[in-house]
């Protein structure tokens with residue numbers, strides 16, 4: 001008999017009870033310093049994240065959404081340009097595109113990884129394509145070699161650069177062929193939203209790059225295009241990272257590897273539990289595919305036979321948290337109706353949106369809680 005009464009989707013209080021003293025001390029030091037915007041803590045975080053990502057530069061900004069916007073602005077993507085993006089992702093991957101005056105072109109996903117399918121992207125390249133935004137969704141890296149090859153072929157064929165921008169907001173620490181996300185594309189965008197694997201005490205983001213010009217342009221554009229003070233070279237935005245966030249993130253970064261390993265162990269345990277429960281005919285568990293490191297920001301199953309919503313309601317009755325990332329492809333969103341997509345234009349996206357269910361995977365989740373969740377699923381589906 002299980003003694004578990006509920007399982008949260010995410011419980012940051014458990015993390016705080018482990019490292020709260022360190023976080024409070026870091027915040028106190030910021031208060032005493034009187035420096036609240038950018039400053040030494042942000043510089044230290046930029047250096048730490050660049051080192052962690054094996055990239056040359058990292059530039060802090062106000063959110064992951066702004067990191068994507070700044071990367072496009074820095075690449076001078078604008079009116080008349082097309083940017084290929086997945087439809088099965090968080091809204092910010094695509095909303096940055098019309099913000100710079102360009103047109104988002106939605107491409108379908110690979111059903112196993114949920115990531116953009118390079119073949120589907122290839123079919124959408126035109127003489128107007130200026131960038132591809134690949135998303136390492138749920139924490140699993142994309143096939144970056146395939147996207148690099150697309151960009152190289154494009155440059156040969158059309159004689160101009162095709163930017164590859166990585167949306168790594170869910171994937172800090174993920175790897176493809178032993179190389180971290182962020183080191184592959186022209187720019188990689190991170191989010192420090194509290195539910196991400198490295199989350200702050202509020203909003204925050206960063207652009208990671210090996211390209212010096214990209215780093216300089218993002219630095220200029222995040223501060224109103226101002227250089228020197230009160231002289232504006234370009235129209236930028238106000239998107240600075242504050243010292244509070246950087247101070248908390250500098251503390252948490254020391255634990256990130258340990259937390260990622262706990263997420264990996266939780267994913268392996270779910271795989272064993274769902275197999276032992278005999279549920280693999282009704283539930284498709286997420287798989288890490290060859291030569292990648294999956295950092296499991298989300299553990300997303302597919303529930304077959306149209307039972308996803310019923311299972312989710314049953315979980316809710318038993319006080320087990322779950323969530324749907326994402327219930328609707330971006331190509332079906334009201335705000336993108338002007339682009340004229342029909343639901344079935346992207347059949348894998350449509351199917352995923354109807355089947356996916358994200359389960360708790362946070363590092364402090366216990367083996368007992370996982371067993372209770374899988375047993376609850378078994379009772380319901382059998």
Ligand SMILES: *Cc1c(COP(=O)(O)O)cnc(C)c1O
Nearest residue numbers: 063064065090092169170191193
């Ligand atoms: C969280 C997230 C973002 C946006 O990050 P914010 O910091 O919330 O602005 C962008 N893309 C993906 C895939 C995300 O998961």
